[in-house]
Amino acid sequence: MTTSKESESLRLAPLREKIDGLDQSILDLLSQRAQVALEVGHVKQEFGSLVFRPEREQQVINQLTKKNPGPLSNQGIEYIWREIMSACRSIEAKTRVAFLGPTGTFSETATFQFFGHSVECSPQVNLDDVFRAVESHQSGFGVVPIENSSEGAISRTLDLLLRSNLKICGEISIPVEHTLMSQSGTLDGITHIYAHPQALAQCQVLLFLY
Numbered sequence: 601m602t603t604s605k606e607s608e609s610l611r612l613a614p615l616r617e618k619i620d621g622l623d624q625s626i627l628d629l630l631s632q633r634a635q636v637a638l639e640v641g642h643v644k645q646e647f648g649s650l651v652f653r654p655e656r657e658q659q660v661i662n663q664l665t666k667k668n669p670g671p672l673s674n675q676g677i678e679y680i681w682r683e684i685m686s687a688c689r690s691i692e693a694k695t696r697v698a699f700l701g702p703t704g705t706f707s708e709t710a711t712f713q714f715f716g717h718s719v720e721c722s723p724q725v726n727l728d729d730v731f732r733a734v735e736s737h738q739s740g741f742g743v744v745p746i747e748n749s750s751e752g753a754i755s756r757t758l759d760l761l762l763r764s765n766l767k768i769c770g771e772i773s774i775p776v777e778h779t780l781m782s783q784s785g786t787l788d789g790i791t792h793i794y795a796h797p798q799a800l801a802q803c804q805v806l807l808f809l810y
Contacts, residue, residue: 634688641692651693652741654714654770657685686716696720698733699743706776711743714772731760741769748776748802776802 644651661681665674672680689695697715700707701723711721722739724730734742744757761768778799782790793800 630684633684634691637688637692644692651689652695652715657682660685682713683716683718686718689716690718694720695741696722696739697741697743698722698724698730698739700724700727700730700745706774707743707745710745710772710774713774714743714770715741727754727756727760731764731766734766735764742766746771778803 641651643649661678664681665677668674668677695715695718697711697719699705699711699721703721703723705723708721708723711719722733724733727744730742730744733739744760745754746757747753778795780793795803
């Protein structure tokens with residue numbers, strides 16, 4: 601007589617074996633893709649072309665989501681392929697991206713969502729430093745906030761875009777969410793909230809969940 605746990609293990613064993621085989625096939629295909637990416641990199645280097653072409657990567661993702669048979673969602677497909685392309689791009693050449701720091705900012709989140717995680721990040725103290733990092737070729741790309749749905753356009757970014765010869769190569773929209781913390785975990789006795797002015801401006805409408 602088998603227990604419930606043993607019955608579960610017996611049913612899972614062939615499925616896990618199948619997954620292991622599929623994982624190996626996926627790994628082999630990823631290695632083949634990476635090898636082709638290396639060849640693409642050599643051609644780009646020969647002709648002096650850019651390694652990162654956001655419009656091409658978006659085209660690849662759009663084609664895949666149109667052909668997506670499920671059960672993975674289109675959002676899942678986009679996330680997976682963004683990281684695959686980021687990893688393949690990193691073996692062509694390392695992509696260094698400057699963003700408005702410090703680490704943990706929404707600009708860093710936008711960097712990873714746009715470029716993938718296989719990039720070398722360079723957090724900068726202010727917007728001017730982001731532009732300087734790209735203009736001086738210390739970084740190949742820069743990520744800066746340009747508009748906030750509650751506070752409007754970021755005037756300093758617009759001023760720097762007018763002054764600089766740098767060009768916008770892509771854009772991304774991300775949700776802005778903040779968390780209010782207290783030692784007690786409640787609002788009892790709270791009289792002052794300390795936060796960055798921009799964060800306070802983005803929290804004109806507060807939602808408290810318990």
